[in-house]
Amino acid sequence: MLFVIGFFLIAISLSWWFLQPPPSRRPLPPGPTLFSALWPENDIAKTFHSWSKTYGPVVSVKIGTRTIIILGTRQAAQDLLERRGNIYSSRPSSIFMDRYLNKGLNPAFMPYGSKWRLHRRLYSILLNVRESHAYRRLQDIGSTELLHELLSTNDFPRLFYRYTSDVMLSLVYGKGRNIDDAGHHRLQRINDMATFILQKASFRTIVLDFFPLLDKLPMVFMKWRQQAEQLHDLTRQVYVECGNAALQEDCWNWIREIHERPESKDIPWEDVCYSLGELYVAGIYTTKMVLETFIATCTDHAEAVHKAQDELDSVIGTERLPSFDDMDRLPYITAFISELVRWRPISPIGVPHAVIQDDEYMGFRIPRDATVIANQWGINMDEAVFNSPETFNPERYIENPDRHLSGFGFGRRACPGYHLAKASFFIVISRALWAYHIERKTQAASDPAASTVLFTVRSPQHQEVIEREHKRTSQQDMRKILEEMRLQNVKN
16 A cells, blocks of 8 residues: 555656756746836836836846846845855856956956956955954044044045045055055046946947847947947056056055965966956945945934934943944944945845856746846845835844845855955944034035035044044054054964
């Protein structure tokens, strides 16, 4: 009897298996067509989110030669981009990027493979937990300088740029606090040019990827392609010149560190310089964007700010600045930062992944070379995970501090500078909240370019501490600090 039952169950199982369509014949995930849904250029994350609500956690859409898979839940993103990271960690090909703007030299857009893994290994040498902890000395000095500057100006975008530039210029090129350095100005000009070209050509570059035959059009119809190629040549030249100059500095820096590493010998030196130059630019602008979002949040959410300041007053008092040693004693500040990253991710749809082989998920076919997008904004607005997700509510991270932060990406392509960035968020945000009332002010019609945010020091005692600490840190030799970092690296 047991034999008959067992045989019967095996027969049913085999029949079910054989009747299942092979992955190549399974349907794509459901989704809209160009005729059934609008495609707004400036609000694509919300559009993707609405599609996820309509069609489910995995949505597909075909445009031209591309199949796009949109992941609308954290579970789907983790299942594919993390648990199947061996096949979901590539990048979709981009005619504009690959042929014109970076020509395959920016690790952030490299396809998954040995070349990308080698660059990632170099990044890990510089940005692992232990090394990032050592960089806190630079962040301490830079944030103290920032607080002092806010005593005399409300121009926080310039000061945030100054802070992130100082930290990255010191680390990558060993320049110390020298924002007037000629190399820095050249790097800034290149980034400004790239931003201009990307904004000017953004929609057309997307269309080019969907319909590659358009790249056959004469250059006169798409002059931005030639501009991008010229910018690439200039960018590479500047990165190499700045990298060579960093080798001559009399202090430790990332360029020198990587130059001395045996792993770097497998990469052309010009490519190493390009890779670290892109890391320099990314480190400046991503952190700056989060800090600017923090200010906007403060002006609209006074209750959360007051709770944060109450915690700072209770733990820190008025005799000293918050420090990294206080992180574990400031849970509301930590929750405030986590909620900030969730609520307003700087990259709403993240950087797209690509799958390198046919796959199946939830009964649907995921074809090879499909572009896979984890809709970070939509994931963060998932009502099944977050109660009232549109509300800025740091308490949700007090209740569950281990919630995943999708703002730093997923799997093997997660942000390599995660630890460095989080440290900057903590030290700048905790100190700004400790030191200042941050309020929106009435904009004067006669000066529309003026800052709309007012920073008012919270008390004479707070100002005294700011000035005292600024005096202390301004006397420190940045190059000596960098050399001490090198000696610490050797010791460890």
